[in-house]
Amino acid sequence: MPKPPNPPYIRKLDERGDLQLWAVDGSYIRGHIDEEFTNFGQHYRYPYIPLDELWIDQEKESEEQVFFTDHLLVEHRLMAKGMPYEKALLEADRAERKERRRAGDLRRLTHHGHKLPDGHEVHTRLWKMLENGVSVWVVDGRLVRSVFDVDFTEGGHDYVYEFVPQNEVWIDDAITEVERPYVLLHELHERNRMAAGWPYGKAHSESSSLEYRFRHRQDELHSALAEEGWS
Numbered sequence: 001m002p003k004p005p006n007p008p009y010i011r012k013l014d015e016r017g018d019l020q021l022w023a024v025d026g027s028y029i030r031g032h033i034d035e036e037f038t039n040f041g042q043h044y045r046y047p048y049i050p051l052d053e054l055w056i057d058q059e060k061e062s063e064e065q066v067f068f069t070d071h072l073l074v075e076h077r078l079m080a081k082g083m084p085y086e087k088a089l090l091e092a093d094r095a096e097r098k099e100r101r102r103a104g105d106l107r108r109l110t111h112h113g114h115k116l117p118d119g120h121e122v123h124t125r126l127w128k129m130l131e132n133g134v135s136v137w138v139v140d141g142r143l144v145r146s147v148f149d150v151d152f153t154e155g156g157h158d159y160v161y162e163f164v165p166q167n168e169v170w171i172d173d174a175i176t177e178v179e180r181p182y183v184l185l186h187e188l189h190e191r192n193r194m195a196a197g198w199p200y201g202k203a204h205s206e207s208s209s210l211e212y213r214f215r216h217r218q219d220e221l222h223s224a225l226a227e228e229g230w231s
Helices: 026-032 065-080 085-103 105-109 141-148 180-195 200-215 218-227
Strands: 009-016 019-024 040-042 053-057 123-129 135-139 155-157 168-172
Touching: 009 065, 019 026, 019 065, 026 200, 040 065, 053 065, 065 085, 085 105, 085 141, 105 141, 135 141, 135 180, 141 168, 155 180, 168 180, 180 200, 180 218, 200 218
Parallel strands: 019 053, 135 168
Antiparallel strands: 009 019, 040 053, 123 135, 155 168
């Protein structure tokens, strides 16, 4: 029997042996189940996902589905055999990168290997220039993952990623317009704390909690963003 279309399920995409591949509502998951859910997941990484299912966020399921599927199949298989997540992730990343190279994204951004990739080339549009000199850009998430960091998701900034130009915050174009302000709040808060000397782990943890809280307090979101320099 097909699974009823209840949150977070959107539609069934495919079957791989005993595994079912589902497009899911990532925004719903981040707002109601787990703020740390990224572009995709499987049971051994996220226990709330049924054992026989692989989930891909609907935001990018069509464009990057083949990459994420290869990743999930490797990660699920290895972790089912007892391999720790950190080691399984490395193997799954290798499989995903192989598919991305075949797609030609790396050749495109390096002009067929004639130049080093440049972070400015993944910009799609300037969202806003802040008074403190920080520019917030919507970026081509697929290119970022294919060329710079296969694990990039949702957003980032120059204090975490060396490929992000100085004084820039990036928001993945896979994130819907409705969800972008929450990711923006996370990234601005995290960057501001790291600029003040906080280590990444502490800044990220507090930013994740803040993001989750304001997903349920939308009437206070504008004020929270203003406190981080967005006005």
